Amino acid sequence: MQWEVVIGLETHAQLATHSKIFSGASTAFGAEPNTQASAIDIALPGVLPVLNKQAVEYAIRFGLAVGAEINPRSIFARKNYFYPDLPKGYQISQYEEPVVKGGMIHFLVEGKAYQVRLTRAHLEEDAGKSLHEDIPGATGIDLNRAGTPLLEIVSEPDMRSATEAVAYAKALHQIVTWIGICDGNMQEGSFRCDANVSVRPLGSDTFGTRCEIKNLNSFRFLESAIQFEVERQIEVLESGGVIIQETRLYDPDRDETRSMRSKEDAMDYRYFPDPDLLPVVIEESWVNSVKDTMPPLPQVLKERFISDYGLTDYDANLITSDRGLADYFMAMTSNASASPKQCANWVAGELLASLNRQQLAIDKCPISPNKLTQLIVRIEDGTISGKIAKTLFDILWTEGGEVDQLIDSRGLKQVSDSGAIEKIVEELMSQHPDQVAEYRAGKDKVLGFFVGKAMKASGGKLNPAQLNDVLKKKLAG
Amino acid sequence: MSLTDQEIKHLAKLARIHIEDTELSLLRDQLGKVFQLIDTLQAVDTTGIEPLSHSLALNQPLREDRVTEPNLRDVYQAVAPEVEKGLYIVPKVIE
Numbered sequence: 001m002q003w004e005v006v007i008g009l010e011t012h013a014q015l016a017t018h019s020k021i022f023s024g025a026s027t028a029f030g031a032e033p034n035t036q037a038s039a040i041d042i043a044l045p046g047v048l049p050v051l052n053k054q055a056v057e058y059a060i061r062f063g064l065a066v067g068a069e070i071n072p073r074s075i076f077a078r079k080n081y082f083y084p085d086l087p088k089g090y091q092i093s094q095y096e097e098p099v100v101k102g103g104m105i106h107f108l109v110e111g112k113a114y115q116v117r118l119t120r121a122h123l124e125e126d127a128g129k130s131l132h133e134d135i136p137g138a139t140g141i142d143l144n145r146a147g148t149p150l151l152e153i154v155s156e157p158d159m160r161s162a163t164e165a166v167a168y169a170k171a172l173h174q175i176v177t178w179i180g181i182c183d184g185n186m187q188e189g190s191f192r193c194d195a196n197v198s199v200r201p202l203g204s205d206t207f208g209t210r211c212e213i214k215n216l217n218s219f220r221f222l223e224s225a226i227q228f229e230v231e232r233q234i235e236v237l238e239s240g241g242v243i244i245q246e247t248r249l250y251d252p253d254r255d256e257t258r259s260m261r262s263k264e265d266a267m268d269y270r271y272f273p274d275p276d277l278l279p280v281v282i283e284e285s286w287v288n289s290v291k292d293t294m295p296p297l298p299q300v301l302k303e304r305f306i307s308d309y310g311l312t313d314y315d316a317n318l319i320t321s322d323r324g325l326a327d328y329f330m331a332m333t334s335n336a337s338a339s340p341k342q343c344a345n346w347v348a349g350e351l352l353a354s355l356n357r358q359q360l361a362i363d364k365c366p367i368s369p370n371k372l373t374q375l376i377v378r379i380e381d382g383t384i385s386g387k388i389a390k391t392l393f394d395i396l397w398t399e400g401g402e403v404d405q406l407i408d409s410r411g412l413k414q415v416s417d418s419g420a421i422e423k424i425v426e427e428l429m430s431q432h433p434d435q436v437a438e439y440r441a442g443k444d445k446v447l448g449f450f451v452g453k454a455m456k457a458s459g460g461k462l463n464p465a466q467l468n469d470v471l472k473k474k475l476a477g
Numbered sequence: 478m479s480l481t482d483q484e485i486k487h488l489a490k491l492a493r494i495h496i497e498d499t500e501l502s503l504l505r506d507q508l509g510k511v512f513q514l515i516d517t518l519q520a521v522d523t524t525g526i527e528p529l530s531h532s533l534a535l536n537q538p539l540r541e542d543r544v545t546e547p548n549l550r551d552v553y554q555a556v557a558p559e560v561e562k563g564l565y566i567v568p569k570v571i572e
Binding site for chain 1: 487563
């Protein structure tokens, strides 16, 4: 039988606020245990949560970025369950009226356009951390993370393969980091996914029973976990079994999913509006002022780069894959002296390759946009050859310095003096009479041989166009 | 509406309350009375009335995103039953 896979994702994006969602404790990562857990975070009696304005603003920003509706009035609810790292006995979340409703994520898989509808995005607090290995025979609780603001982004079950789910998650990751609401650090848990996976006979219009795989904190795990789960479900169904609705955990060491809890002990969260928190009212004026401060989205920039600067789809995609890279490119093009197309070639080429090689983020790039523009200007005005420019780029990268100074002090200037070029060509012709004869007998390819020799002899400093002209003239005899 | 023994046990489990089978009939009577109150409320015609999420007719005040809380770990942990290496210690939680 042919099976169709149905996937929906719930993604937790940790919001990049300085303080917690309901308290003034710091959210900085990596502090000593419980040093960033205030009376509110550890749930001492008599405390009152007060909502962080920035967290709401980040949610608004997200809603605007995905074309969603911003709920003018949203409410917080208590999600009740017992666990040692949840000292209140409930998590403050949103249930009936989330802050963001609807929206759409667009992405490409192998050139084909996909759209995934969002159900909602709501604000909630993170729980603390249970450490099972640190203390022998006991569990240690660190509440630094308790109360960290999260935006839970829930998709509709619109994805039909693990590949699509990963592409969706990557597109979502790009958006939240681009608009600056989440640092996107998956190792530190700032962006993590739960996947709801089911299968059904191809052509069926009812959904199969789904399983939820929790806490996938890398794109690779997301893909492997879904692939494993799909195969498992198909195997169960094809051998005449039934799928039980349950929560499963992915074990990356064994590359399999395992049952965590089944529906019988499924959580009954008994949501109800939190009496400690009043309804959150978001006036249209607030939404509009957030709109005014939004950076242009990657898709918009990409199209602008293609239409205004004639960039290739590939280069435009690469440059808009990261906000910092796009900002770098825009800083270069704001200086009208270098051609944007050349700037793009250098950003998508040499610069990105060097960053990747050293695993550096763009904000740690040793060459400023201004300096790289100067280098390109010197290629375009014929001062240095493209080949020498790469040498100069490496010097700037490793040693720093000023473009024009380095060209002078290292003797990198291109030789455009035709007398000097002619001299080199004549010498080469007398050294290689056989190749001259071949050329004159009609073997045009030999030209390349002489270009290579001449460039080598000059340390790559000859003006390539001029060299070609001189060679053709001299070789023709 | 009357609760079954099964439902009472489920509620007790959710609330982390230990109950003996001998307490079931007493609890059924008491919870039944609570449900009668709810039934009375449910019987009111609320057509066209927006659900009330809070009893105060006010909006949520918001605070600026500033770190204002000092590290008071020692003060808080002085009243905790058990701490080690800065962690609150609880009985082993088996995953």
